[in-house]
Amino acid sequence: MATFAISRYPRIAALAGAACALAACSFGPSGEPPAMPQPAHYGAQAQPTQTASAQGVTQQFVVGAKPVPEWWKLYRSDALNALVDEGLRNSPTLAATDKSLAAAREQLRAQIGSSMLPTIDAGGQVTRNRALAIPEIGSNTFLYNIFVGQLQAHYTLDLFGAARLADTALAARVNVQAYQFDAARRALAANIVSAAITSAALRAQIDTTERLVTLANDQARDTQRRYVLGAVSHADQLSAQQSAASLSASLPGLKQQWLTTRHALAVLLGRTPDAAPDDLDLAQLRVPEQVPVVVPSELLRTRPDIQAADAALKAAAAEVGVATAQMFPSISLSASMGQGGFSWPVALSGAGAIWSIGASLSQPLFHGGALFAQRRAAMDTYDATVSQYKQTVLAAFQNVADTLAALEHDAQALEAANSAARSAQGVFEETSGRYRLGAVPVASTRSSEQQFRNAQLDEIRYTSARLTDTAALFQAMGNPPVEGGTGTAAAASNAGTATRNAQ
Template sequence: MSAVRFSPAPRTLALAAALLVSGCALGPTGEAPASPQPAHYAVDATPATLGPQEARQKFVLGQRAVPQWWRAYGSQELSAWVEEALRSNHSLAQADRNLAAARLQLRAQIDESLWPTIDAVGQAQRQRALGLPNLGPTTNLYNVFAGQIRASYTFDLFGVERFANSAAAAQVDAQSYQFDAARRSVAANVVITAINAASLHAQVMHTERLVALADADVEEMQRRLALGAVSQDELLSAQASAQSLRASLPAMKAQWQASRHALAVLMGRTPDAAPADLDISRLQLPGEVPLALPSELLRQRPDILAADAALKVAAAEQALATAEMFPSLSISASFGQSGFSWAKATSGAGAVWGLGASLTQPLFHGGALSARRDASKEAYLAAEANYRQTVLNAFQNVADSLVALTQDADALQASTAARAASEQGWRNAQRRAQLGAYPASAARAGERQYLNARLGEVRATASRMSDTATLFQAMGVGIETPPQQAAAKP
């Protein structure tokens, strides 16, 4: 029976030659799959304008916002805080240095793959070796001196190095987009945290006034109880209301101070160095909010760009796993001096050199190479699915922000109307109380109604301003590096 001959190398070489001739790719291109293009982001179309004339916002479809969007709030203090955070936030500094290190590592990898490696090797040894039986000493002692220049180079016949470099470059791109997302997140968090702190400050002040009014009601009830004008139950009810209001203050103050501490840390400060609160009534609501088209959003949001870079990484790694199944060719050369003594090693007789070439074709690796290629295919499909999901999440993020702003505008309009009506009623009651037509308790009741309405207006104002910042962030607009930070970099 004749033996069966196994010769995969010729078939592999033939396939490799065919691939080179035909220019067939060893993996997918890494192009992002087609994405949906919705007519509008949310279930219902977003109106062009929101809110009444005095607090109106306009959505400009297709317009790209300026990078420093926080300046639209009209506060120099807020703008300075954001720019300080972009310069001094330590998490951003860490991400920036990691990105710089990744770029240098990529440069090292590319340079190493493009050029041959050349090394100088020096060697000095004293050895004891066994001699041949009956032909001399049982052991030999001798010295070896050698100095060589060695060079080697591996030809990238099927793109192993090229695909590895492409994957590394795409990974650096993804890290760059993640750093951009971190910068925008810090800017948005500074704006939102500052607005929240200003809102809580105003709420604490109004609640403290409500507590003072409730205490005044209790004092009046005690006087009237002594006169028999009210019952004990009425006094107890007034006391319970005052204590309930007082009990709400500690948690509110804790939230207020926590917001201030968070703002300080975002700016790279210690919590005790938190800046003074903004006056929320002096912040401007951005009048125009650019709204990117869905097709433009794909090129603006860093999470989508990072997912696209991850897709390119997976494509390059699939091509790399395929290329590793083909032959690799390496050449090496060395030249130097060698001898058993320093004098002989440095003489003309001690010259040594060598040339070599190595052609390696994988034959059998227990199925590891095929498994790696199949795994890279699955990883590419996973990256493709991740890209599609990231796009949908981005659309949802924008849609939720738009709906929140729409509801905020309605809530603010209603709370502003309630505040205006209650304020007018309080002023009327105050004037009548001064004329003796109303008791002081009626004026306090009118002020309480006004303060409660004002609390609702403050919360609605803060929600609308914060959600506007969230929408700016959701648009994925890039942030320019402040001149101070650019100059500080080496």
């Protein structure tokens, strides 16, 4: 470790600083995301411009539109809006994620302050000492006091960018958390919407199934009476009982799904399960007629998960630079000034002034291969992060492709189910009218109503699927791109800018 006066060599120091600054630029990868394919359309088949018409609604795919921030309001349900607002406001999970992000930002500020700026500390010391006797001088021991007070300053020159790159890496990690918070917030909204729709659909299915159970039990009792009278066979009587029992057996599972969904919705809202909200009216929910379809190239800027993967890539690149910079020399400057003496009067006088100034240079020579291994590990981590970024983008493309296809197929299935339900309802109404005129027996009316209720069940399921898959597509589109860096993750990015400015 060498100590010398830097001020004697200003030209050498300037040249060394410039050379080191240039060297730092090539210490690691750039951190730019790899080029990804830009498909003409998301799925294996070209996406249509609109879905089939179902229940009188045709959904339009607006290609090139920006994502909708509060997309759940397009369902035009005040009750649903209130649930989402409550969840975003009261969710403990979201609050914990928010506080973790705030803590990460403060840690970044702390690291930037400690690495980019000098440290100055004040210290004071009062000691009483006993020295051993020196035979040549005398046999008495010496007792004396020492009074010292001083200011100490220390600063490490970041010649090779190790501190700057470490701050950049941490800033990128904070960005990862910021984008994850954005993703968590949107996922919470989507989960609340899906849970509320599913709960409403299950409640409607339960009501319809209970009516089917009542009809099946009536049919079983009627068949039992007819069997006693010898009008039907024993097999017919057993078949009617079996149908009624099978329908009754399906109800407990359906109710369990409904209660589980309600409990999950309550927790998403920050409530206890016993305070689960009332079910929405499924018939009052309006499927959004226009849904945005972000082009693949723009999706890289709107999906928080892709943005988080991009930030992780930049962090890994900076960490390669840190591992490289640690192999180069480190120069530290230190200075102190204060007062000291063997008594208070001396310590406070001009004779007690003490000061020091110096510099130290440290160059790693042999660390058992640890530094090279750390750099290779950082490079391998960076390569893994590149692959993870690619996989995240491909998964996002698949997510959008799946939801687009689901909406088209939901509309087709719902239109068929709606047509079947209308036809079954017409048959039931006509049969009921004929029964009131005495033209058909009650069994015919009961059978036609059973067909109508079963068709209703299918329509409820496909209605629920269309509503929830629409929510999934809005979620898949991500956040609107923020121009000028004012979004949630921008605060972390601003901290990264502060790192560069401090340099």
